[in-house]
Amino acid sequence: MTLLRVPPSVGATIAAFALTLAGCREQPVRTYNVAKDTPPPPTASADPHAGHDHAAGELPPGHPPIGGAAMAGPTAAPGSVSDSLTWAAPDHWAAKPLGAMRRGSFAPKNAAGEADCSIFVFPASSNPLRANLDRWRGQIGLARLTDEQFATAVTTLDSDGLSFATVDLLGKQPGVDQATRVLGAVLYRGEEAWFFKLTGPDAAVAAEKASFLDFLRTVRPTAP
């Protein structure tokens, strides 16, 4: 028994029509004018001109020359901090030059050695906490968190209306003999995810743990 007796020509027409529709879904480039975006809270890098003199066509430090065009990264000038948050580093933490993505960079030094403290900001939407914790764990040879481990992995530090998710991780980097410790704190603030990370040899970082937690307590939103 034939279940359906649709003429082949009708079937072919419907199929061709549907396939044509399916193939015509390429989205075009959109063009529009929009008023200047002024989303608070402002950050140093929200202003794409920050730290750069475009009128003079100045390149950022260390930037390769580009024929006919000057391209500037969003970084603040070395030594500056974000406009969105401020912090006060302990006196014995030497400030280091900022890279393109660091908002803060310090070298805590003590008798046990030297550590590295970095501060980054990324979009909160694409930086979920767990993925970041797994990334940090992976950097020192630890396995990804299980659901049970994740539930207890984070200690919350509340300070001046800000809520940090902090972790203390100990592992070994591939190819490195001594143990590496990571003290990390993640702060979600609006659309921004702030990452504060102190890493280095276990003993050097362990000696700075109290200073690191005190340092987090100095983090404040910039007054409007």
Add this chain to the structure above:
Amino acid sequence: MPAPFRSVIERLASLRLTVVLLVLSLVLVVVATLDQVNLGIWAVQEKYFRSFFVFQQLSGSGIAFPFFPGGYLIGGGLLLNLLCAQFLRFTLNWRNVGLHLTHFGIILLLIGELLTGLLSVESHLTLDTGATRNYAEASSSRELAVADITDPDSDRVWTVPLTRLAKSEPIELPGCPFKLVPLQFHQNAHLASRAEAPNAPASPATLGLAGQVVFQPAAPTYRPNEDNTPTTLIELRAPEGPLGTLLASLAIAQPQTLDYAGRTYAISLRRARIYFDFALTLVEFRHDKYPGTEIPRNFSSQVRLRSADGKEDREVRIFMNNPLRHGGYTFYQSGFQNNDRTSILQVMRNPGWLIPYIACVMSGLGLLLHFGITLVGFLARRRAATT
């Protein structure tokens, strides 16, 4: 009616076709539900339901072939089938009023779903206390934005959907002095600063952050609580030659700027923006708890709504089950962050949102009428038989 035309209508109105389409839709729902484990709900909706065909990629090749009818084809088939049946069998008889009403309700439901699939957009608006925004960011759509930010008052913006970046064809930006040539596109990638990954291979990027950021392509994630980080390498090509290569990624929060031909351009890969002709300011977010407990009682956002033309300026309170409907958009209280100082609103634009309600009322009323008329007829016949 010409005989060949009637013949086609009769075949399209066939009850067998109805059954075949219903079975196909059942299979589609089952397969799509099972595939949610691999793809997550959004990708499944696009692949199975909001498509004419479900495409399957041949393993080891870039060739995709249609292997099953998609939601649009099956739904469209059912709609055509029902319309043809109505066209053939419609007779204006009060006894059939309920049936007709029910069928028209179903037709409306199918059309409503089609409109929802084609026109509805879901996005989010994240507002810190005191912040003002006139746009929302799409939940699942990303775009590459090139903005001419030279003028002090407004920006000229070109946005390129990521599907275009996945192809290696040059992308012309109308009115822009350079074009984009996608060199690489990754649906997901891990990014790190050079300082964090000193041993990573050199980045091919020469502009903007250039070698200061390294990336590693990663397998796309479909977990509902994770997000992909689309990343692309694009060459900017001016008429006189290439300007250089730029790394753009959702993980690079701020636009990278380019000075060229006396103008400044900001380039970023971001969540697709949907602009309103009004702005919302978060006046206050409240997270009320039952006294003496941590149990939430209420989440609400007090927002100030100002239209672009200045005619409207009012405050509105958005809370659970009490969204703000304005300008074709509906704003629901969705979440909060940052110790209750940031509110997240879900923004829905669905021009056909009323259709399912109307369709269900029509169908329900139709069934009630039909069974009512049948019952009355049955009771009348029984009374006549007994007397």
